[in-house]
Amino acid sequence: MIAMALALEPEIVIMDEPTTALDVVMQRQILRKLVALREELGFSVVFITHDISLLIEFSDRIAIMYGGRIVEEAGAAEIYRDPRHPYSDGLLHSFPALHGPRRELTGIPGSPPHLTAMPTGCAFHPRCGKAFDPCAEHVPVLAAPDGADGADERTVACWLHHAAPAPSVAGPAPEPAGDASAARSG
Template sequence: MTGSPVLTMRGLTVDYGTGAGAVRALRDIDLTLHRGEVLGLAGESGSGKSTLAYAVTRLLSPPGVITGGDVHYHPPAARNGTEAAPAPVDLLALSPRELRSFRWQELSIVFQGAMNSLNPVHTVHSQLTDVLKAHRPGMKAAERTARAEELLSLVGISTDRLTAFPHQLSGGMRQRVMIAMALALEPEIVIMDEPTTALDVVMQRQILRQLVRLREELGFSVVFITHDISLLIEFSDRIAIMYGGRIVEEAGAAEIYRDPRHPYSDGLLHSFPALHGPRRELTGIPGSPPHLSAMPAGCAFHPRCGKAFAPCAERVPVPAAPADEPERSVACWLHHPVPADSV
């Protein structure tokens, strides 16, 4: 692994609504982000990716409710000048005041729609310096402006664009402004929720190259959420595949590319054309993702799976390491002992 854990989730469960009408969007998520790592999170729309991001950052809008599990942030030892790392921070137990201080400073998020995330009536300068004003009240105005210029340069934008309004920037520039804002306070974790979805392929690659460079320079950890697994293969260290609110496979990016173990991972991989390497046939995935209010019994993917057999429709597979690959986790009966009463 890249380093020690910086963010851990155990049994994280999220419902939309309460009582009999509640819909379960996340189911017992166990996931670890390591320090300095890029963790890719892939899956079709409705698989729970964005819900996971909003749950971790405590940005879930009603009727979203975290109904189980825990999320812990592990601060680096260097922040308090001691050899031993400080105690983990329980993100779900933070008060609103503590949460306001924690966001942007330790954990930041880049949303999918940059135009919707930026205030259309404020300049880039105003929006970048507002973050600094809120979290660094001791900074002088000139220092905030200098930091804003530094941030724009960091993401490859000319400093004369500080006086521009969001509508005066291209889509790629707006997204890079959002990345600059996310890095303003040098957080340990940056969560990116499909930040390149609305951009063309050339601009996607430019932003991803900049992201990789910034990660190497600044050492932060990234959770990168997308439905395009081909993007993740190129620059992620590890990839977690989500389906029906669960993690169905987790492994190194190279291992997922060479040998996807879950049929859903294999289907995703063959749904997008590769920009490099030999040609391969695009097969796609038949059918549609299940509605969260009417999840099938057993493995949620079995109605669309060409390899489904008896236990798939009866029992939910638990993520576990295949016998031949202890570093991988996969939730599929093809790779685990079949329950005796299902044979």
């Protein structure tokens, strides 16, 4: 399949779970060959997978998606060393690392949302162990984390890394002051 995709010398190859159900030895062989072909032929790859450990060595940048939205985007090494979104962290701890120290596999509790019945606020909040009030009410914006310097090219959509919006205060709407079309000068 990969050979057929490369026959027309594309600039971009999109690979959706290309190594699913393969043993780790075969996965490594395919990725090594793909890296060599990418360097030789000069194409880019959009690699779609749940197995982040495959992407760490293969990718320059990784975008983590949940519920149809990007929730974190950064360099591959940055996401591996310091995932900022709880879903990114959960994905990293759901697969055994191919290199480095052993770590406990924890998985992600619950089930993904149905895309026609998304929860309010952050789509991940029903499964997130770090969720707090604004997560259920407001969709976080994908932006640089608070306190990031200009050199950090990371973006994350999580209230843990952005100032949460002020809670809305329920109550009667204020009375309009006079004619709505009147101009005020001071």
